[in-house]
Amino acid sequence: MAELNTGDGGGKKGSKKVRSKKSNAKVDLTAMVDLAFLLITFFMLTTSLSKPQSMDLGLPDKEDKKEPQKDIKVDQRRTMTIIMGKDNKIKWYHGLLDSPEPGGAPTDAVYGKNGLRKEILKRVVSIPQVTGDKDKGMIVIIKPTKKSTYRNLVDVLDEMAICKVPTYAIVNDITPEEQKLVDEMNK
Amino acid sequence: MAKVKSHKAAGSIDMTAMCDVAFLLLTFFILTATAKVPEPLPVDTPASTVQTKLPETGLVTITIGKSDGEDRVFFGMKDRAIRSGALDYMAQKYKVSFTEQEKAQFALIDEFGVPIEGLKQLLAMKASDRAKKGVQPGVPCDSINKQLQDWIQYARLANIDQGANKELQFAIKGDAKEEYPEIKKVMDILQDQKINSFNLVTGLRGKDY
Numbered sequence: 001m002a003e004l005n006t007g008d009g010g011g012k013k014g015s016k017k018v019r020s021k022k023s024n025a026k027v028d029l030t031a032m033v034d035l036a037f038l039l040i041t042f043f044m045l046t047t048s049l050s051k052p053q054s055m056d057l058g059l060p061d062k063e064d065k066k067e068p069q070k071d072i073k074v075d076q077r078r079t080m081t082i083i084m085g086k087d088n089k090i091k092w093y094h095g096l097l098d099s100p101e102p103g104g105a106p107t108d109a110v111y112g113k114n115g116l117r118k119e120i121l122k123r124v125v126s127i128p129q130v131t132g133d134k135d136k137g138m139i140v141i142i143k144p145t146k147k148s149t150y151r152n153l154v155d156v157l158d159e160m161a162i163c164k165v166p167t168y169a170i171v172n173d174i175t176p177e178e179q180k181l182v183d184e185m186n187k
Numbered sequence: 188m189a190k191v192k193s194h195k196a197a198g199s200i201d202m203t204a205m206c207d208v209a210f211l212l213l214t215f216f217i218l219t220a221t222a223k224v225p226e227p228l229p230v231d232t233p234a235s236t237v238q239t240k241l242p243e244t245g246l247v248t249i250t251i252g253k254s255d256g257e258d259r260v261f262f263g264m265k266d267r268a269i270r271s272g273a274l275d276y277m278a279q280k281y282k283v284s285f286t287e288q289e290k291a292q293f294a295l296i297d298e299f300g301v302p303i304e305g306l307k308q309l310l311a312m313k314a315s316d317r318a319k320k321g322v323q324p325g326v327p328c329d330s331i332n333k334q335l336q337d338w339i340q341y342a343r344l345a346n347i348d349q350g351a352n353k354e355l356q357f358a359i360k361g362d363a364k365e366e367y368p369e370i371k372k373v374m375d376i377l378q379d380q381k382i383n384s385f386n387l388v389t390g391l392r393g394k395d396y
Contacts, residue, residue: 029202036209043216054358054386055237062378084367113395144367150251151363153370154233154389161237162394172371 055157059170077101077130079139080123082116082156083178085185086147090116090156094123097177106181111155120163137166143174145182225318227298228252228261228325233363234392241386245353247342248388249335249373250298252362258369259325262338263298269355270294272345273338277303280337285310300325302334328376336376343380360388 076099082092088111094104109115120140127138142156153170160168174182230252243265250261264270271294278285281303285293292310300323301309309317316322328335339357346355357377361370377385 026199029206033202033206033209036206036213040209040212040216043213043220047216047220052232052241052360052388053235053237053391054239054241054388055235056239056384057387058384059374059378061381061383144371146366146368148367149363150361150365150367150370151233153367154235154363154387157387158235158237161235 055154055161057157074139075131075136078127078136079141080104080120081141081143081178083143083145083174083182083185084148084152084156085145085182087186088149088152089185090152091181091185092116092119097175097181108185111152111159116156117159117163120159120165124163124165140165140168142168142170143172143178144170145174145186147186226250227318227323228254228259228300230360230362231364232360232388232390235387235389236392236394237389238391239386241358241388242356245346245351246356246358247339248298248358248360249377250300250360251365251369251373253365255321257325258365259300259323260328260335260373261298261300261323262326262335264342266346266349267294268349269342269345270296272348273341276341276344277334277337280341281334283307299323302327302332328372335373336379339376339380339382356386357382358386358388 076095080092080094081097082090084090090109090111091106092109093100093106095101097106100106107119109119120138124138128134128136140160142153142160144153157168159165228250230250246265247269248263248265250263252259252261264273271290274285274290274293277283283303283306285307289307289310293306295314296310296317299306299309299317302324305324309323312322326335326338327333343355359370359373374385377383
């Protein structure tokens with residue numbers, strides 16, 4: 001295989017062409033193999049990686065208006081609220097808006113590992129220590145405003161996954177006080 | 188003297204077998220690779236670090252994106268049987284009749300964005316013309332014209348008719364720049380039908396962004 005026989009295979013024994021019969025041209029397959037493997041790599045990577053990724057999102061059941069809604073009391077020390085404004089701006093606070101937890105007053109932040117993630121990671125660790133119960137971890141309330149984009153939402157949900165926040169919820173109603181913050185941010 | 192001989196032997200490995208294997212694999216990967224179909228509404232999905240793959244079957248994709256400065260919603264079903272099942276239901280409800288040929292044509296469309304009244308014209312077009320800009324205005328999903336709701340419902344019904352034991356899954360494929368209220372609108376439509384869990388289609392990125 002892969003040997004080109006250039007000699008005419010006998011018949012002229014003893015003639016001058018004996019020499020050329022000997023030169024069995026072996027085709028150099030190196031370049032061909034290189035190319036083949038390059039293509040294999042390309043097809044392997046594109047077939048498995050081009051499948052779109054997805055993010056699971058479970059939302060709470062929409063409550064019917066028939067039953068009066070019960071307010072669930074949640075420890076204010078556990079909640080961090082993230083408000084997403086326009087132009088990729090974020091405001092977050094920890095605790096209640098009127099009486100935030102120490103170091104948790106409404107602050108501007110940016111997306112990414114040096115912005116929001118630092119704050120979340122810090123609190124993921126500190127909140128169970130404050131409450132003294134492992135199961136009472138952090139709760140993040142995500143509030144997208146009308147001007148925020150889908151990318152912002154996915155980015156924040158992604159932060160939740162990266163920081164392993166135990167509980168988070170997307171909340172759509174914005175209180176008048178928070179609206180003030182939003183207006184300030186969107187200015 | 189013996190050492191001189193070994194010097195002469197320049198190593199030339201026989202590549203034949205390697206070449207055979209390489210091309211065998213290459214053929215395999217080329218044949219299994221699926222060709223990318225042109226999307227009627229191209230969207231730029233946001234990136235995330237989560238790496239859950241979308242299911243191959245039993246999936247409905249709702250694409251939300253902007254084209255010509257307007258928000259448009261496109262509807263796509265993965266399984267052909269569900270496509271034709273849902274079309275039958277829609278034809279009944281909106282009193283539009285389709286010929287067998289049109290039904291067969293519809294089963295081949297991955298994703299569409301026309302109101303049911305305009306579906307006939309879309310099916311009459313060539314496949315290459317359908318992806319052109321401005322041809323498909325999006326599936327109506329406002330408070331007056333609730334065709335998206337119907338498509339979702341009938342796709343689920345068709346899924347049950349197929350005897351599938353798995354619930355139809357829904358994925359939202361939104362453009363990164365799309366504003367939240369548009370996404371919320373579609374999520375609300377899904378939630379009105381008690382679909383509380385769905386997938387968001389995202390791209391891939393590392394953790395150090």
